Amino acid sequence: MLLDVLYLVAIVAEAMTAALSAGRRSMDWVGVMLLGCITALGGGSARDLLLGHYPLAWVAHPSYLLLTAGAALATIAVARFMHRLRIVFLVLDAIGLVVFTVIGCTIALDLGLPFVIVIVSGMITGCVGGVLRDVLCNDVPLLFRSELYASVSVVAGCLYVGGLHLGLPHDPVMAVAMAAGLLLRLLAIRFGWNMPRFVYTRDLH
Amino acid sequence: MLLDVLYLVAIVAEAMTAALSAGRRSMDWVGVMLLGCITALGGGSARDLLLGHYPLAWVAHPSYLLLTAGAALATIAVARFMHRLRIVFLVLDAIGLVVFTVIGCTIALDLGLPFVIVIVSGMITGCVGGVLRDVLCNDVPLLFRSELYASVSVVAGCLYVGGLHLGLPHDPVMAVAMAAGLLLRLLAIRFGWNMPRFVYTRDLH
Amino acid sequence: MLLDVLYLVAIVAEAMTAALSAGRRSMDWVGVMLLGCITALGGGSARDLLLGHYPLAWVAHPSYLLLTAGAALATIAVARFMHRLRIVFLVLDAIGLVVFTVIGCTIALDLGLPFVIVIVSGMITGCVGGVLRDVLCNDVPLLFRSELYASVSVVAGCLYVGGLHLGLPHDPVMAVAMAAGLLLRLLAIRFGWNMPRFVYTRDLH
Numbered sequence: 001m002l003l004d005v006l007y008l009v010a011i012v013a014e015a016m017t018a019a020l021s022a023g024r025r026s027m028d029w030v031g032v033m034l035l036g037c038i039t040a041l042g043g044g045s046a047r048d049l050l051l052g053h054y055p056l057a058w059v060a061h062p063s064y065l066l067l068t069a070g071a072a073l074a075t076i077a078v079a080r081f082m083h084r085l086r087i088v089f090l091v092l093d094a095i096g097l098v099v100f101t102v103i104g105c106t107i108a109l110d111l112g113l114p115f116v117i118v119i120v121s122g123m124i125t126g127c128v129g130g131v132l133r134d135v136l137c138n139d140v141p142l143l144f145r146s147e148l149y150a151s152v153s154v155v156a157g158c159l160y161v162g163g164l165h166l167g168l169p170h171d172p173v174m175a176v177a178m179a180a181g182l183l184l185r186l187l188a189i190r191f192g193w194n195m196p197r198f199v200y201t202r203d204l205h
Numbered sequence: 206m207l208l209d210v211l212y213l214v215a216i217v218a219e220a221m222t223a224a225l226s227a228g229r230r231s232m233d234w235v236g237v238m239l240l241g242c243i244t245a246l247g248g249g250s251a252r253d254l255l256l257g258h259y260p261l262a263w264v265a266h267p268s269y270l271l272l273t274a275g276a277a278l279a280t281i282a283v284a285r286f287m288h289r290l291r292i293v294f295l296v297l298d299a300i301g302l303v304v305f306t307v308i309g310c311t312i313a314l315d316l317g318l319p320f321v322i323v324i325v326s327g328m329i330t331g332c333v334g335g336v337l338r339d340v341l342c343n344d345v346p347l348l349f350r351s352e353l354y355a356s357v358s359v360v361a362g363c364l365y366v367g368g369l370h371l372g373l374p375h376d377p378v379m380a381v382a383m384a385a386g387l388l389l390r391l392l393a394i395r396f397g398w399n400m401p402r403f404v405y406t407r408d409l410h
Numbered sequence: 411m412l413l414d415v416l417y418l419v420a421i422v423a424e425a426m427t428a429a430l431s432a433g434r435r436s437m438d439w440v441g442v443m444l445l446g447c448i449t450a451l452g453g454g455s456a457r458d459l460l461l462g463h464y465p466l467a468w469v470a471h472p473s474y475l476l477l478t479a480g481a482a483l484a485t486i487a488v489a490r491f492m493h494r495l496r497i498v499f500l501v502l503d504a505i506g507l508v509v510f511t512v513i514g515c516t517i518a519l520d521l522g523l524p525f526v527i528v529i530v531s532g533m534i535t536g537c538v539g540g541v542l543r544d545v546l547c548n549d550v551p552l553l554f555r556s557e558l559y560a561s562v563s564v565v566a567g568c569l570y571v572g573g574l575h576l577g578l579p580h581d582p583v584m585a586v587a588m589a590a591g592l593l594l595r596l597l598a599i600r601f602g603w604n605m606p607r608f609v610y611t612r613d614l615h
Contacts, residue, residue: 022349030356031349032403045255050455053465054257057342062321076403082405114471131546136336138345140548144432144441151440198442198486200433202493227554228610230574235561237608250460259462267526340464341541343550376467 003174007103008067010096011040015068017089018133019075020082025137029073035133036072037065043129047104047121051111077128090189094152100126101153102174105160115161122157123150148188151195156181208379213272213310214300216245220273222294223338224280225287230342230356234278240338241277242270248334272283296387297395299357303386305331306358307379310365320366327362328355356400356405360369361386413584417513418477420506421450425478427499428543429485430492435547439483441540446482447475450609453539457514462523493595504562508591510536511563514545515570525571532567533560558598561605566591 018039022032041058048056058064075082082089104125108118127143127150134141143149156177163173187193223244226236246263253261261270280287287294309330313323332348332355339346348354361382368378392398428449432442451468458466468474468526492499514535518528537553537560544551553559566587573583597603 019403020405020544023403025345026349026402026404027345028351028400028402029351030400031346034349034355043230049254049459050466051469056255059256059322060326062319065321065325065592079403079405089257113469114257116475120475135340135545136474136549138343139351140437141441141546144437144444144463144546145435146438149440150444193442195438197436197438198429198433198489199436200430200489224608225610228608230550230555231607231609232550233556233605233607234553235559235605236551239554239560261460264461264523264527266528270530284608284610314492340545340552343548357413392426409567 003099003102006095006099009092009097011064011068012071013089013092014040014129015071016075016082017093018129020079021133021137022072023079029076032070032076033069035136036075037068038136039129040068040071040191041129042132043100043125043127046132047107047124050124051108051113051121053107053111069175091186094182094189096184097126097149097153097185098156098178100129101156101181102160102178105157109161109164113167115189117199118161119154121151122160126150126153132168145197146194147183148193149196150186152181152188153203155184159189163164206309206368208304211304212301215304216287217276218267218294218297219245219275219301219334221280221287222298223278223334225284226232226338227277228281228284230383231302234281237281238274238277240341241280242273243341244334244338245273245276246270246334248305248330248332249308251333251337252329253310255329256313256326258316267299281332282349296391299390299394301389302331302354302358302390303361303383306361306363306386307365307383310362314366316370320370323366324359324362327365331355350402351399353389353398353400357386357390357393360389413509413512416505416509418454419502420473420509421478422481423499423502424506424539425451425481426485426492426565427503428539429482430489431543431547432482433486433489442483442486443479445546446485447478448546449539449543450478450481451475451539452542453510453535454513454536456538456542457517457534460534461518461523461527461531463517463521493531501596504592504595504599507536507559507587508566508588509534510539511566511569511591512588519571519574525575528571529564529567532570533563536560536563555607556604558595558605562591562595562598564595586588 015036019032022035027035041064041204044057048054104122105118108121108139113121130149131141131143134143158181160174160177163177164170220241223241224237229239232240246269249262253259306327309325309327313326318326335349335354336346339348364385365379367383368382369375425437425446428446429442431591432445437445451474454467458464511532513529514532518531523531541551542558569590570583570587573587576581
């Protein structure tokens with residue numbers, strides 16, 4: 001219920017921020033829609049391909065495609081006002097990350113997969129959409145370079161799966177895992193927390 | 206019959222134009238063959254992965270791999286004459302787009318998928334090969350930036366599926382859909398028709 | 411037995427060299443681990459997706475993920491000493507190529523696929539990990555530009571499958587195929603053997 005609503009909010013928010021990335025590359029309207037759909041739905045699609053979990057969400061629910069393509073297109077009209085909503089979109093993106101993570105974990109749990117794969121399934125669901133966006137925009141993925149993002153997904157996933165494993169009731173566990181992930185992500189943005197970098201300048205070859 | 210012949214012509218043409226892209230990046234002969242195969246067969250492969258439609262075309266028909274790899278390799282020998290055939294290749298590429306689109310729609314129809322997914326299946330089949338080519342050449346995909354390409358696929362797909370839905374006979378519907386898509390694509394090239402661009406210069410972050 | 415040990419050595423070596431690539435792009439620790447896992451396990455994953463061969467190796471054996479992520483992370487600590495081991499890593503990478511190739515061929519043979527696909531399955535297993543690494547580092551894949559790499563995989567695969575087809579005993583055939591591939595790769599590195607390049611400077615469009 002709530003998770004379904006949050007999922008729809010999250011894919012709309014992801015499609016809209018991806019549309020801005022498309023605009024920064026001067027893509028045309030088709031590119032804006034495609035990048036919006038791929039970013040919003042790519043994480044779940046990658047998870048489903050890797051786990052052999054068919055049909056993919058957007059194949060079973062084509063309305064997700066229409067919703068994300070429409071949100072990306074609408075972004076063209078409202079982009080000039082979006083910078084005032086910068087904080088709103090950062091929060092929505094963080095909500096998307098934890099919602100995608102929990103959904104990815106749930107699907108892997110339902111498939112009876114081991115703990116490590118459940119966490120990875122959450123991380124793939126939360127993170128791969130942004131990686132696809134960056135690759136298609138010809139950037140080194142932000143995920144690999146900056147900020148706590150994949151780590152937030154791992155923390156939220158571990159809290160969620162760990163809580164369920166301890167036999168705690170589902171809804172409070174999910175709420176706590178998502179709240180903790182969201183808080184960690186927003187604190188990381190606010191205070192500029194980063195993972196340490198690995199800088200290597202020598203050529204191996 | 207005719208569709209099968211056109212399919213073979215189309216994958217050969219796609220492999221040859223991809224080989225020229227490889228040459229512009231000074232790839233070696235292996236790279237030329239790989240890029241030819243991936244460009245020609247990547248759209249159908251992406252569709253089959255996303256729809257869980259196994260085996261993939263080239264796994265069932267390895268001759269497609271040999272044909273596209275051979276066409277890419279032959280391009281190295283004939284490249285110096287190809288610029289005189291520029292128009293021929295533009296037309297062949299446009300034929301490829303509508304042939305791939307119709308094949309992609311047919312496969313999704315056979316799987317009993319909903320209308321939106323049938324159109325998307327056609328678009329993926331027609332367009333993803335070129336996206337893979339551009340990503341592997343380290344470019345922002347042309348599909349996202351320029352010309353009527355994905356839109357042509359959507360128009361041809363809608364005419365094809367719409368005609369069938371109205372109970373019209375298959376072969377004339379297919380011929381009209383493909384001819385209309387081909388005409389639209391060639392007019393778009395001739396008169397430089399583009400989708401409007403979305404240019405956004407402000408940083409969200 | 412021996413193949414299993416060599417496989418583990420190979421994925422560790424691939425993860426470590428990928429970690430150095432991540433370091434050259436100043437990725438953070440999460441990026442180092444992700445790039446290590448994707449490079450080491452991406453070839454086999456691509457093969458399994460394309461052949462519909464589920465579950466993927468790392469889903470069935472999550473320890474592979476932990477091993478490669480750990481190896482990538484450990485590389486950060488030992489990177490300063492690795493340039494002295496340059497030759498060791500070149501040899502390990504070459505061993506990885508032939509081991510991955512033989513494993514990829516074996517899986518396709520078990521699925522009863524035709525000869526061409528068996529060779530391609532070996533090549534995908536051996537080569538796609540490096541392509542993913544280069545795409546995520548925003549480079550034109552090295553595989554497409556330089557050295558005998560895919561060709562080595564094809565030679566090793568043909569020797570292996572050809573030998574089995576002639577009814578020769580499995581273990582000596584495998585040993586000879588791997589040794590020949592390894593030798594060819596090391597000679598290619600030592601003497602700078604390259605495939606000829608295709609250089610094309612004219613614009614088709």
